[in-house]
Amino acid sequence: MKAVAVFPKGREVKVIDVPEPRLGSPTDVRVRTLEVGVCGTDKEVVQFKHGKPPKGEDYLIVGHECLGEVVEVGAQVKNLAPGDLVVPRVRRPCPSPDCLPCRTGATDFCVTGEYTERGIQGAHGFAAEYFVEDSQYLHKVPRELRGVAVLTEPLTIAEKALREVAHVQTRMPWQRQLPGKAVVLGAGPVGLLGAMALMRAGFQTTVYSRGAKPNAKAELSESLGAPYVSSKENPVDALVKQRGKADVVYEAAGVASAAFELLTALAPNGVFIFTGVPESEEETLDEGVLMKQVVMNNQVLIGTVNAAAVDFESALEDLGRFRAKWPGKVERLLTARHRPEDYAEVVTGKKRSDIKDVIVFTPE
Template sequence: MKAVAVFPKGREVKVIDVPEPRLRSPTQVRVRTLEVGVCGTDKEVVEQKHGKPPEGEDHLIVGHECLGEVVEVGEQVKNLAPGDLVVPRVRRPCPRAECTPCRAGYSDFCVTGEYTERGIQAAHGFCAELFVEEALYLHKVPRELRGVAVLTEPLTIAEKALREVAHVQTRMPWEKKEGGRAVVLGAGPVGLLGAMALMRAGFQTTMYSRAPKPNPKAEMSESLGLPYVSSKQHRVEELVKQRGRADVVYEAAGVASVGFELMKALAPNGVYVFTGVPGSEEGELDEGELMKQWVMNNQVVLGTVNAAPEDFEAAVADLGRFRAKWPGGLERLITARHPPEDYAEVVTGRKGSHIKDIIVFSRG
């Protein structure tokens, strides 16, 4: 079958032919890949900044944002059947008995770092015509979400973040009013989906992104009723003056200098969520002023990565709500679909679109 793989030694990305996977246990499911999303993590894997092939292999089949259709189930699988649409989770638990999160089913909080991640860390991904997975790691998707369900995994980032924010804010010894103000940093797919989740949760949300208007991301933001402010044209102080201080800041840009500058926009008792993983940056940081701000304002700075099973279920449910609230909005977020042969050009940006690029394996 056809698969897209990265070969770290030769720094190559190419379409290869590999054997079709078969069920090896009664709890497994064979899935036909429909679509695979391309994101910044994939670019880091290709550039060898992150991830590695499975032990003993010279290549890694890429792809971790996936939508597929079940073609075969093991005899002990009761909750899935051929024809069902499914989205797989990415991370698999580490083997250490002492890792309480992994043993409890929350590998997103793994403390050993010995987990595997499909398409990223020591496990082949989903950018192939077929894959086999344990039923435990597959989430069923309603057929009516066929056109947008590939967005499930990037939406889980926001679902986990919002779940953690809600838990953190139970520290307040008084009844909290619904919602509040939020700022999202970065108008890429993770930022836009995060903004939609925040708006659904009742937050008055503002998008803060680099490019001045007009641009496709600003147009997408404003089509959702989401005010867009350019960080290139408006300093953080101006953003605060226009929109007020934010109870939640959701960082989705992966740029440390801008991320820390936006700390100035966080309201007292607020929560700042980092989701991006930046490269090396040089810049000036006033650590004393930041420490003083956090202490004097009872603020929380939260880093979050990966997602739990309930976040995938919440994301599937929210995709349905988003389609009802913003008809056509999710469809517009997917700005280009490509054949597998274009993967290398898409992931490096030579053939990428404005917002979200998808690799298509089957039109089924």
């Protein structure tokens, strides 16, 4: 079967022919890949800054944002049947008996770093015509979400973040659960999906991104009801003057300097969520001023990575809600679909579209 793989030793990215996988246990499910989303993590894997092949192999099949269709199930699989649409989770637990998160199903909080992640770290991904997965890591997708369900995994980033915000804000029992203000840093797929999730949760949400208007991301953001403010035209103090300080900042840009500059826009008792994994930058901020701000305002900074089963279920529910609330808008996030042979050019930017690119293995 056809698969897209990286070869770290030779620093190659190419479409290869590999054996089609077969069921290996009674709980396995064989899935035909329909679509695989492309994101910043894929770029790091292709640039060989991140990622590792399975033990004993010289290549890694890429792809971790996936929508597929079940074609075969093991004898003990009761919750799925051929023809069902599914999305797989990405991370698998580490082997350490002392890692309580992994032993209790919270692999997104693994403390050893010895987990595997399909398409990223030590396990082949989903950018192949077929894959096999244990049924416990698959989530059934309503048929009506066929056109947008490839966005499930990137939406789980926001779902987990909102779950963590809810936990943190229980520290203020005197505060009524009224909608607050939120700012999303970045207008890529993760940012725009995060804006939708925050708005669904009741936050007055602003998208803050570098690109000057007009642009496709700004148009989509404002069509959702989230004002778009360009950081190129409006420094942070101007943003605060226009929109007020934010109770929640959702960082989805992966640029450290922009994130820490925006920290000054966080309201007292606010929560700042970091989701990006930036490269090192030359320090230009006053750490003392920022530390004083965080201490004096009882603020919380959260780093979040990966997501749990509950977040995948929430994401699927929210995709349905988003489509009902904003007809046609979720679909507009998916701005281009490509052949597997185009993967490298898409990831490196030569064929990248405005918002979200998807690799299609099984056309509708």
